[in-house]
Amino acid sequence: MKxxxxxxxxxxxxxxxxxxxxEGVKFVEQKPQVVNAIDYQQSLNLAEYYVSEKLDGIRAVWxxxxxxxxxxxxxxxxxxxxxxxxxxxxxxxxxxxxNQFSLVQKTVLDRIPDEKSWKGITFMLFDVPGHLxxxxxxxxxxxxxxxxxxxxxxxxxxQKTVSSHSELQQYLQQLTSRHAEGLMLKLRHEVYHPGRxxxxxKMKAVQDMxxxxxxxxxxxxxxxxxLGSLLIELDDGVRFYLxxxxxxxxxxxxxxxxxxxxxxxxxxxxxxxxxFARFYRIREVE
Numbered sequence: 001m002k003x004x005x006x007x008x009x010x011x012x013x014x015x016x017x018x019x020x021x022x023e024g025v026k027f028v029e030q031k032p033q034v035v036n037a038i039d040y041q042q043s044l045n046l047a048e049y050y051v052s053e054k055l056d057g058i059r060a061v062w063x064x065x066x067x068x069x070x071x072x073x074x075x076x077x078x079x080x081x082x083x084x085x086x087x088x089x090x091x092x093x094x095x096x097x098x099n100q101f102s103l104v105q106k107t108v109l110d111r112i113p114d115e116k117s118w119k120g121i122t123f124m125l126f127d128v129p130g131h132l133x134x135x136x137x138x139x140x141x142x143x144x145x146x147x148x149x150x151x152x153x154x155x156x157x158x159q160k161t162v163s164s165h166s167e168l169q170q171y172l173q174q175l176t177s178r179h180a181e182g183l184m185l186k187l188r189h190e191v192y193h194p195g196r197x198x199x200x201x202k203m204k205a206v207q208d209m210x211x212x213x214x215x216x217x218x219x220x221x222x223x224x225x226x227l228g229s230l231l232i233e234l235d236d237g238v239r240f241y242l243x244x245x246x247x248x249x250x251x252x253x254x255x256x257x258x259x260x261x262x263x264x265x266x267x268x269x270x271x272x273x274x275x276f277a278r279f280y281r282i283r284e285v286e
Contacts, residue, residue: 006144014040025111031072032061033194034091034129035185040203042165050187051161052169053175055124056064057104058286064089069286078113084151092123098179109284126157156242162171176205208264210283213255217241227251238272245278255282
């Protein structure tokens with residue numbers, strides 16, 4: 001990734017040319033270096049953070065020239081969608097509203113963009129990796145940009161402050177009761193710091209994560225002759241069986257070996273296995 005610092009204090013970013021890995025699917029040679037969130041802890045000093053809704057969409061980076069996922073997959077967005085975006089690297093969520101992840105995934109990861117479907121997608125901007133300032137300065141830049149561009153499909157994620165952990169919990173309950181996914185906390189006085197660190201924190205009522213299907217176990221009892229559970233492997237190599245949450249149709253036509261699935265869980269066992277894990281959905285590789 002190459003940077004060029006302008007007089008305004010913004011580091012302009014260019015990625016190398018995209019590399020085709022499958023027909024109609026391209027990845028940039030070097031994926032964007034982004035911040036990855038840690039989980040919420042009550043030891044956080046909330047006075048240091050802004051708080052916003054966690055959006056259930058697909059995280060995307062505008063490189064200044066093209067739209068890509070955080071893994072570097074080039075998104076085939078219509079020209080009208082990206083034309084108003086600035087020539088600086090910005091980051092946001094491609095979103096269609098709460099409980100609309102499947103629609104976003106189908107639309108955004110299509111190899112040929114469907115103009116009608118893209119009309120329902122909003123690019124919700126939440127950071128500017130190409131800006132050299134603290135998050136307060138980056139948020140100020142985003143608000144100024146969103147206020148001036150006049151485009152309904154490009155908006156800024158609203159940030160707010162809270163005074164206590166109890167107020168934060170109340171805000172989480174308020175949003176999740178309306179089917180929001182959770183909250184994100186951004187360290188206000190931190191420069192953009194790629195990697196997993198305390199500058200970005202996620203908070204959910206229920207945790208979720210992804211794993212790869214590596215096998216199956218046959219069902220018993222009422223599931224005799226059908227899929228009983230999926231054998232899932234996590235990034236750290238831990239494997240476990242996942243059966244709860246699968247519908248009858250998913251048992252009859254289960255995710256294929258090698259596909260990525262998302263499951264929800266409530267913490268961890270002493271052996272590092274997700275506790276009370278239940279199947280949520282198949283997640284297409286982004």
